[in-house]
Amino acid sequence: MERTKRGGQIVIECPNTIFHLYVNNQEEISKIDIFMRNIRNVKKLGITDIYNWCNRQKIDYSTSFHYRKDFSFVRNMQSYYAYSKHKLKYRAKLGTI
Numbered sequence: 252m253e254r255t256k257r258g259g260q261i262v263i264e265c266p267n268t269i270f271h272l273y274v275n276n277q278e279e280i281s282k283i284d285i286f287m288r289n290i291r292n293v294k295k296l297g298i299t300d301i302y303n304w305c306n307r308q309k310i311d312y313s314t315s316f317h318y319r320k321d322f323s324f325v326r327n328m329q330s331y332y333a334y335s336k337h338k339l340k341y342r343a344k345l346g347t348i
Contacts, residue, residue: 267319267330268298273311282308298334302341314338 261283263270274280286304290296305312316334318327 263301264317265298265301267317267322267327268334269315269317270301270305271313271315272305273313275311279308279310282310298337302337306341306344 259274259280261272261274263272272283274283286308304310314334316331319330322330
């Protein structure tokens with residue numbers, strides 16, 4: 252699903268998940284800037300943490316799965332399963348399915 256947004260886009264790449272955060276004003280840019288500075292000090296940050304932060308801050312986002320050639324097929328499928336599970340969970344939580 253391709254979405255066009257006014258303003259800018261910031262990309263956060265996790266091992267198999269890519270988050271596209273869409274910013275429309277200076278306030279959203281400031282929130283993302285603070286978030287990016289804070290995650291540098293975190294030892295472990297999961298996909299769930301990013302989903303929760305985006306929803307709490309009301310930052311519009313989309314996600315996509317990235318197949319990693321340096322990972323085994325089994326590991327990619329496990330990651331895809333986890334990605335799909337999270338995506339369905341959050342879409343149901345937000346009422347978009």
